[in-house]
Amino acid sequence: xxxxxxxxxxxITQTSGLIRQAKCVVALTGAGVSTPSGIPDFRxxxxxxxxxxxxxxxxxLSTFRTNPELFYTWxxxxxxxxxxxxxxxxxxxxxxxxxxxxxxxxxxxxxxxxHRRGGARHVLEIHGTLNxxxxxxxFRQYASDGIIEDYIDNMTIxxxxxxxxxxxxxxxxxxxxxxxxxxxxxxxxxxxxxxxLVAGTSLEVMPSARLPVDALEHGAKLVIIxxxxxxxxxxxxxxxRGDVAQILPQLTSEVLRGTIRQ
Numbered sequence: 001x002x003x004x005x006x007x008x009x010x011x012i013t014q015t016s017g018l019i020r021q022a023k024c025v026v027a028l029t030g031a032g033v034s035t036p037s038g039i040p041d042f043r044x045x046x047x048x049x050x051x052x053x054x055x056x057x058x059x060x061l062s063t064f065r066t067n068p069e070l071f072y073t074w075x076x077x078x079x080x081x082x083x084x085x086x087x088x089x090x091x092x093x094x095x096x097x098x099x100x101x102x103x104x105x106x107x108x109x110x111x112x113x114x115h116r117r118g119g120a121r122h123v124l125e126i127h128g129t130l131n132x133x134x135x136x137x138x139f140r141q142y143a144s145d146g147i148i149e150d151y152i153d154n155m156t157i158x159x160x161x162x163x164x165x166x167x168x169x170x171x172x173x174x175x176x177x178x179x180x181x182x183x184x185x186x187x188x189x190x191x192x193x194x195x196x197l198v199a200g201t202s203l204e205v206m207p208s209a210r211l212p213v214d215a216l217e218h219g220a221k222l223v224i225i226x227x228x229x230x231x232x233x234x235x236x237x238x239x240x241r242g243d244v245a246q247i248l249p250q251l252t253s254e255v256l257r258g259t260i261r262q
Contacts, residue, residue, distance in 0.1 A: 008240065012247070015223050015238050016254040019102050022195035022221070027094055028211055029108045029115070030201025032226060036245035037085040039112055040078065060174040065136075068166050072157050075169070080152050082112045082130055090199070091118030093248035098122065102255055105189040109201060109208050111171045124186045126178055126208055128171040133158055137165025144169070178207070190214040195221045200244045203230040225251075 019025055031041035057063060058074035095118050097103035106115050107124045113131050115123045130148065134141045137160060147158045147167070158167035172178055186208075190196065196215040203209040212222055212232050221237045224230055225244050233239055240247050 008242065008247070011238055011240050012251050012254055015240065015251055016257075018195055018221055018223065018237065019097070019197075019251075019255050022102075022193075024193045025097075025103045025195045025197065026105045026107060026189045026193040026215065027103060027197040027199060028201065028208070029094070029106060029110065029199050030203075031110060032200025032202075033090045033108075033244050034085070034088075034110050034112055034114055034200075036088040036090065036243070037112075037114060039081045039085050039110075039114075061176045064168060064173060068157065068168075072151070072155075076152065076155065079130060079148060083148060083152055085112060085114060087114045087118030088245050090245045090248045091115055091120070093252040094199075095119035096252050097255060100256055103197075104193070105186075107186045107189060107208075107211065109205065124182050124189070126172075126182055126186050128169075128179060130169050130171060132170045133167035134170055135160035135163065135165050136168055137163040141170070142167060183207075186211060187214060190220075191218045193218075193220050195223070197223050197225065198230070198232075199225040199248065201230075202226060202228050203232060 031039070035041050058070060064071045091114050094103060094106055094115065098106070098120050105122050105124060106120050107126060108115055109127050111125065111127055111129050113125070113129050131144050132141050133144055133147060140160060140162060142158075150156050151158055159165065160167060190211045191214055193215055196212055198212055203212065209231070216222055216232075216235055222232065222235060223238045223240070224233055224236045225240045225242075225247050227241065227243070
């Protein structure tokens with residue numbers, strides 16, 4: 001394992017070599033990739049959303065069913081941040097790696113769709129997305145364009161245009177099952193890759209936190225890029241401590257150095 005005791009440039013060069021040698025690279029990203037875009041995370045000491053709210057009281061399926069007004073009141077500032085946010089250098093760096101064939105899949109815990117807006121194509125959003133909403137009455141699905149803006153500007157709780165039932169954002173709440181088709185694709189990607197990049201996540205949320213172990217158990221190498229330690233650091237081949245919005249662009253530049261773009 002290469003640690004942060006070594007110079008960052010040395011670790012970036014080493015990681016670049018691993019990426020160039022790999023046949024199939026998968027990235028797992030978390031809130032740390034989106035915080036540089038101004039989106040608050042959930043667990044950082046003092047600033048995380050769960051330091052101000054109890055998750056089961058505001059973001060559970062039970063709360064949505066019994067008190068959707070409370071859920072939408074809690075969601076409002078987060079949705080506002082996401083609507084205004086733009087992809088940052090980390091999103092663009094991963095998209096560039098994908099476009100050049102060095103990254104096959106991005107698995108993300110984030111619901112902000114910034115990877116797609118940043119240019120990435122093969123993104124598995126295992127916790128869902130705010131891009132769509134589904135009616136709890138007749139199960140019609142709606143694109144969020146226009147609906148989310150009205151909710152943010154006027155605190156209007158979204159309702160179905162057909163049956164008038166409340167619309168639920170297609171994000172995964174506590175007590176709710178992950179989207180099975182997407183989750184199975186994520187598991188398969190981890191089992192077939194030979195290198196996994198974990199970026200901007202402390203790996204505290206199950207079951208996504210076990211995906212790096214799935215990759216390791218199927219012979220993949222592991223690179224961790226994060227501010228804080230994770231439970232799987234002891235098994236990582238390289239650990240890069242710092243801001244993903246600074247490290248990922250440097251890493252991508254090193255990987256693409258000398259590569260002829262098509």
